[in-house]
Amino acid sequence: MRTKFFAATLSFAFLSGCTTMVQQVTYGSYEKSILSGQVDLATDAAIAKADVNAETGKAEDLLWSLEAGALLRFSKKYDESTGFFDDAEALMKQEDTEHLGSEALDGASSLLVNDSVADYEQAHYDGIMANTYKALNFMFNGDNSNARVEWNRVDDRQRRAAEDFAEKIAKLKEEIRAENEKEDNDQYREVTNQSISHVEELVASQGIDFSEWKAYGNYVNPFSTYMHGLFFMLNAQGSGDFSKAYDSMRRVASMTGNSTAKSDMVLADNLYRGRTSLKKMKPTVWVVFENGLGPKKDELRIDLPVFLASDNVSYSGMALPKLVEREQAFPTLSINDTETRILSEMDRVVQAEFKAEFPYILTREVTRTVLKTIAQKQLNDKDPMMGLAGAIAQMATTGADLRIWYSLPKDFQLAKLNKPKNGALTITAPGMESPLNVQLDPKARFSIVYVRAVSPTVTPSIDVVNI
Amino acid sequence: MKMKVLAGVMISATLLSGCATKTYYVDQMTGQATKQETVAGLNYRDFSDAASQMVQSMLNNPRLRHKDADKGAVNILVVSNIINDTTQRIDTDQLTKKIRIDLLNSGQFITTTAVGLNGAEDEMSQRVRELKSSKLVNQATVKGNNTVIAPDYSLSGKIIQRNFTLSDDKQEINYYLQMTMTHLETGLAFWEGEVPIVKQGDGRSVSW
Known part of the structure; x- marks a missing residue:
């Protein structure tokens, strides 16, 4: 009996466990493909993992659909990219409106193992960026009607995110206040609270200082808001659109201080007030630079943080996700002597959301660790062999959820210049192997040149919107 | 005992899962939701x-x-x-x-349908007039100019x-x-x- 139990525990541990290693291997090779310029390989991997249902033709894995959608843009497969983002949005909706029952079961199974076995629950910035990329896809395809719909979706998601964060922060404050007022002597709660305080100290000792992570106002993603404004300004169909553009530009200018955003805010206001018109404006080029790769997650493993009043456990530990910053591709781009400047950092958007979620991640992990450790102790009290099996299972199932949208950029940069008479742009950057040449459509009054670079060694992709 | 608790959790989860929110029209006079079901779009x-x-x-x-x-x-x-x-x-x-x-x-x-912001909705009004040079078509039946109404x-x-x-x-x-x-x-x-x-x-x- 004991042998069977031991064997069963071991196989369970190996099957369900080592989740961290599996995640690290998967993401490791995916990241390597992107950074080495094998974007096609990474795209194929993402599409395979997006789990497209042969009957419905719809992707069923949310996170990998986002990856596939993002990478397909490199090869200018805009329709396919939009298809994956559409599927991702449908899955997000499913996740949002998931029946409380399945959510509870999802929670229960993740409590037994770790967060990575639960369905991926999208971050707000995932949804906002999915709609942003779709809007850009439609713009690159010259489909402004559908681009407008996506920009409106971006706006609605930003509104929802701001409300959700405000609610979350208020709720957390209330929970802390209520917790402080409790005076009961529930041993389990005491152990959990003690462990949480201890882990918070440990997290801080690892150099992870959340206090430096500050959200942009109302948790807005300024890049999406800026592009929303630029779209409505240059494709305005009535003064209402100029008003929308001004509103977006004003928000971005005050959040980021970016000089182009400031000048576009003034321009949108002048257009709205009829002081100028698109026809009177000099032909202009906006260069948007999507730079490097945003944060990824790594595991922060902490051993024996639980203050159980017993020595009868062989292992106890917990694993938390931590954000690891990645590199810019280039510090800046020069376009015919005009330099791009940082508009906003995706890093900061991701960090702010992670910081807001972290108390929940921490509480879940501490609760899980305490429960697993108590179970292990109880097994050990009955039979030390079974206790050992429990310890092995606990060790194997302890793992952080490292899932994150891997192919998002580190930052977004911006430049604005008068359209050269010959329509020729030369883009250079420190560390760029050879300059990029762009020939603009002579008929276009306005152009948006969109440059995406993942690393200094990979040739950037360029898309142009002619207006 | 533990099984009972687990079963209780499962049953409550199942009961809760029935409470999906539907979409209804709102009475614009009162601002209250009516009982007329609809879709969000x-x-x-x-x-x-x-x-x-x-x-x-x-x-x-x-x-x-x-x-x-x-x-x-x-x-x-x-x-x-x-x-x-x-x-x-x-x-x-x-x-x-x-x-x-x-x-x-x-x-x-x-x-x-002969005029539109982004070209004619039906381009045929224009195209049939190109049959003027066709030897195949009875020219008496080809639509003439100056007949499309603005x-x-x-x-x-x-x-x-x-x-x-x-x-x-x-x-x-x-x-x-x-x-x-x-x-x-x-x-x-x-x-x-x-x-x-x-x-x-x-x-x-x-x-x-």
Whole structure:
């Protein structure tokens, strides 16, 4: 009996466990493909993992659909990219409106193992960026009607995110206040609270200082808001659109201080007030630079943080996700002597959301660790062999959820210049192997040149919107 | 004992899972949700009802009546730009087609398909005139020049959406279907109409 139990525990541990290693291997090779310029390989991997249902033709894995959608843009497969983002949005909706029952079961199974076995629950910035990329896809395809719909979706998601964060922060404050007022002597709660305080100290000792992570106002993603404004300004169909553009530009200018955003805010206001018109404006080029790769997650493993009043456990530990910053591709781009400047950092958007979620991640992990450790102790009290099996299972199932949208950029940069008479742009950057040449459509009054670079060694992709 | 607790959790989870929030129309007088179920987006009924209301309003407007209507004269209409400024992917023809049909059936308007903001809706009026050089075609049957009729009115519009979060995980979705009939000779908006549609539904996710 004991042998069977031991064997069963071991196989369970190996099957369900080592989740961290599996995640690290998967993401490791995916990241390597992107950074080495094998974007096609990474795209194929993402599409395979997006789990497209042969009957419905719809992707069923949310996170990998986002990856596939993002990478397909490199090869200018805009329709396919939009298809994956559409599927991702449908899955997000499913996740949002998931029946409380399945959510509870999802929670229960993740409590037994770790967060990575639960369905991926999208971050707000995932949804906002999915709609942003779709809007850009439609713009690159010259489909402004559908681009407008996506920009409106971006706006609605930003509104929802701001409300959700405000609610979350208020709720957390209330929970802390209520917790402080409790005076009961529930041993389990005491152990959990003690462990949480201890882990918070440990997290801080690892150099992870959340206090430096500050959200942009109302948790807005300024890049999406800026592009929303630029779209409505240059494709305005009535003064209402100029008003929308001004509103977006004003928000971005005050959040980021970016000089182009400031000048576009003034321009949108002048257009709205009829002081100028698109026809009177000099032909202009906006260069948007999507730079490097945003944060990824790594595991922060902490051993024996639980203050159980017993020595009868062989292992106890917990694993938390931590954000690891990645590199810019280039510090800046020069376009015919005009330099791009940082508009906003995706890093900061991701960090702010992670910081807001972290108390929940921490509480879940501490609760899980305490429960697993108590179970292990109880097994050990009955039979030390079974206790050992429990310890092995606990060790194997302890793992952080490292899932994150891997192919998002580190930052977004911006430049604005008068359209050269010959329509020729030369883009250079420190560390760029050879300059990029762009020939603009002579008929276009306005152009948006969109440059995406993942690393200094990979040739950037360029898309142009002619207006 | 433990099994009992687990079973209890499972049963409550199953019971809770039945409580999905549906979408209902909101009574615009009271601001309260009605019992009429709908979808968060705009559906056939929304377009059909809005088109009927608008056409009724157009037909009741004496300015839109042709001065020689008694002699059987009709206004020629061209459909201009209908901006979809919502979060839904909408084919705006769903709205304009119904309006065109109702206006045609009223006997007061005929829509031209030979002219359009982005080219003709039906390019055939132009293409058949290219048969002038065809040896195959009986030239007496080829349509001549100077026969296509220019429009008198242009129908343009916009569909706007605004969402608001309510308490209890609900949201209110407001749509405004706005249309304008421009008298092309004077450039004046002879008729304007707006039909608001208000819905209340699940606020846990986006409305599209």
